[in-house]
Amino acid sequence: MHMADALISPVVGGSMWALTAGMAVYSAKKIEKDMKCSINNNHGFDEKKIPLMGVMGAFVFASQMINFTIPGTGSSGHIGGGILLAILLGPEAGFLTMLSVLGIQALFFADGGLLALGCNVINMGLFTCFIVYPLIYRNIMKKGCSTKKIWIASIISVVVALQLGSFNVVLETLLSGKTELPFITFVLLMQPIHLAIGFVEGVITACVVSFVYKTRPDIIQDAEAKNYKMSFKKLIITMAILTVFIGGGLSLVASSNPDGLEWSILNVTGKAELQDSNSVNDKLASIQEKTAFLPDYGFKNSEGGLGTSVAGVVGGVITLGVCGGIGMGLKAYKKKSSNINQSINN
Template sequence: MHVPDGFINAPVSVGAGVVAAGAVAVSLRGARRELDERTAPLAGLVAAFIFAVQMLNFPVAAGTSGHLLGGALAAILVGPFTGVLCISVVLLMQGILFADGGLTALGVNITVMGVVTVVVAYALFRGLVKVLPRGRRAIAVASFVSALLSVPVAAAVFTAIYAVGGTTDVPVGKVLTAMVGVHTLIGIGEAVITMLTVGAVVAVRPDLVHGARGLTAPLKLRVGGELVDAPAVARPVPVAALSPRAVWATGLAGALVLAGFVSFYASASPDGLEKVAADKGIDKHVEEHAAKDSPLSDYGVRDIADARLSGGLAGVIGVGVTVVAGTGIFWSLRRRRTPDAEPTRVPEAV
């Protein structure tokens, strides 16, 4: 749903930029409460992983594809404030290096793909886990539903922005119906990816998942014929648990494989916004990207003729730049931990 230059007029683009800048400023302050020495590198990895998965367009209808937006995934894994920053870093890297998403529309993209998806998804996630029985199943269900609904809501917000500042005269009702319809289908893919990724991390280190903290079922002990919650000191860390460094290395390797190899097999069909724009005529005034001459524009390395090699190298470079930029930002925001502040990993009761 990367909005290009020319879809939204200058005054509304500037207004969206102000909203996005304010959200980023608030998130920079809020992320200080969410990040520490263990989770700051994970946040940089989340940004790189979202960048990689966004290269994997999947078919959703005849001639239409979709890709991960990532707001729900980022919010659940590293927290809502850090999640907004993760998506902002990804969009900035995509716009500057790969000419994906307009630079004058960066505020619109951050507002729609970052702020809206994160706020909607995390609010739904927290609401669901409060009413569902504690445990991994609740986390999976809440991840799926929150990710699914965040995408059509983001599509509706884009339509509202278009209604105020669109550069073409197209009935808003038609745009809204088309955008919400196709992005509901895209939301199913978003939900599956989010649920599987969150579930994989929860399975090995639930204490590293911001949204899952305190949600696993407590370990029970039988005392005097009655089941009682075990004290925290009686909850050992499983021997097979991955260290945060191992989780980071595994995630980075996965992101590199996805961006460097699997992306070659992604759907070449236009994504939901591109398809709606072409069908409804809201792309009549689209402008050339300011970074169209970038050596990495359109996710390929200039002067490399082999499409597989060119796209793969561009993906690997993108993952590398994003993880370095993201980790640097999040490391600078981290809280410094005291030695006795290391949390005990709590396994889920069977």
């Protein structure tokens, strides 16, 4: 559901960028505050989740490369990962991780436009982490955690989040004056196809969360921190290995069908992408062409093959470094602030 720049106007794109920046600042401050107060385990952000933040960012990056076919439609979908990140990291760290994933995709792999980056973060990050996760997932889980409840909460949350995100895509194109995509026609295509995609993603999310719950229940909010079947280090290594397998191997067999957004646009306009040439889009396209060293997850002027595997692994490593770096940076800032406050009090 990565929007291209041609789908939105500079005003809408700039507004979503501003909202994204505001939410990023809020998230960073909230995480830093949580670490200052030593809030851990089932409340706030635990410092031990910093390496998990990096690994899960890489996992979501790799997983988004795997498009699965939606039978009988000619369309495909991929996981968004926002609910998964919120469950395992908390809403603020989940949002920052999603921002990192989408930013890396846009800059280095030309997946999603630079102007549309704010829209994509809001559609796949804000709705999942700050609306659906606290209002739906947490409410379902508030009376105790179990595998059954994880499955129910995960599937419902992902489906609702994807419906909100896909509907917001329609609103963003409407507000951008894209008359090629009539509101009623576009929404009647977007919502059903993303309902199917959401159900598949919900199942995948439930599988991952259930695995973590059975091995390290302390990571899952509202779960009792006992009966560890795997050390935290082994969990990180397991997820890292799975990320490499997905990005470097499974990405080669991903569906080539257009994703839900492209499929909807194709059925409305007869083509999978819109074209909109203006000074802002042209400038950003020029920047993206220079920064994207593996466009469309492959070597330039080639399709699939080794380039896809390389892109999956390289993208995962970059995401791991960026997400982990954000966590370490917040930890260092927290420590510096604590030292300054302690010096003042003394």
